[in-house]
Amino acid sequence: MLSIQNIDKSFDALPVIRNLSFEVKDGEFVAIIGPSGSGKSTLFQLIGGVTSIDNGAILLNDTDIQQKRGTIGYMPQQPCLLPWRTILENVAIVEELHQKPNVELAKEWLDKVGLAAFEHAYPNELSGGMQQRVSFIRAIVSNKPILCLDEPFSALDEFTRLEMQAWLLSIWEKDRKSILFVTHSIEEALFLADRIIVLTKRPATVKKEMIVPFARPRQEEIRHSATFTALKQQLFTYLKEEKDEANVD
Structure with missing residues (x-):
C-alpha cells in the first residue's frame, strides 16, 4: 500500500x-x-x-x-523509448539496469499484449498507441508494487x-x-x-x-x-x- x-x-x-x-x-x-x-x-x-x-x-x-x-514503476506522458534499441531491448532494459536482464519475461509480456511480432522492430516503426503499450509493459516488467x-x-x-x-x-x-x-x-x-x-x-x-x-x-x-x-x-x-x-x- x-x-x-x-x-x-x-x-x-x-x-x-x-x-x-x-x-x-x-x-x-x-x-x-x-x-x-x-x-x-x-x-x-x-x-x-x-x-x-x-x-x-x-x-x-x-x-x-x-x-x-x-x-x-513509472510510465510518463511520452513513451521515452530508446530509438536505437529494438522493442524487446526497450522492454528488457529495466531489468538490465539492475544487472539481471530477463529477456524471456520481456518476450512473454510482448506476446500477452499482441506485440510479439514486433519484438525486433524499432520504436519509429510503431504507432503512438503501440509505443505506449511498450512503455506500459516496461513498467510492468520492473515488478514494482x-x-x-x-x-x-x-x-x-x-x-x-x-x-x-x-x-x-x-x-x-x-x-x-x-x-x-x-x-x-x-x-x-x-x-x-x-x-x-x-x-x-x-x-x-x-x-x-x-x-x-x-x-x-x-x-x-x-x-x-x-x-x-x-x-x-x-x-x-x-x-x-x-x-x-x-x-x-
Whole structure:
C-alpha cells in the first residue's frame, strides 16, 4: 500500500503541495485529477524519489521511500523509448539496469499484449498507441508494487485513447497491480478508476474523493449511462470551483 501522509512541498517561496494525504491500497486503481499547475507532476517526482518533501511522509508497504529511486514503476506522458534499441531491448532494459536482464519475461509480456511480432522492430516503426503499450509493459516488467502513470494517453488521438483505456484495463485485470493514474480527462478517470482524488488549486491538497460505483470488468456502455453523466458533471463542478478561485486570486 502507498501512503501519502501530510506532505508539503515548496520550490523556493512557492508552495506547490500542502498537507496532502491519501492512500492507494493493494490492487486498487486510483486516478488523480486537478487544475492545471496543481502539482500533479510534482507529486510523482516526490513519490519516485526524484525530489524530497519538506514535511510529512511517503510510505510504501510501511517503508519510508523518501528520495529512494527505483521503488515504483513509472510510465510518463511520452513513451521515452530508446530509438536505437529494438522493442524487446526497450522492454528488457529495466531489468538490465539492475544487472539481471530477463529477456524471456520481456518476450512473454510482448506476446500477452499482441506485440510479439514486433519484438525486433524499432520504436519509429510503431504507432503512438503501440509505443505506449511498450512503455506500459516496461513498467510492468520492473515488478514494482505500484505503477505511477502520468497522463500516458494525453498525446494520442481520441479514438486511439479510448482503445488504450480499454486495453489498459484488460491487462490490469490479469494481475490487479496497484495503479496511481494522473489525468486531465474526467471521463478517463471515471472509466478507469476505482476511486478518484480531486486536488485543489496550488498549493495542492485533497478537495474531494469519489468512489466510482461501476462494476468490473468495465463495459464501454457505462460511458452513456445517466450515472456516468451525473458523476462527470459533479467532478467538472469540483474542478471549475478551483479554477474560479484561482482566477479570483
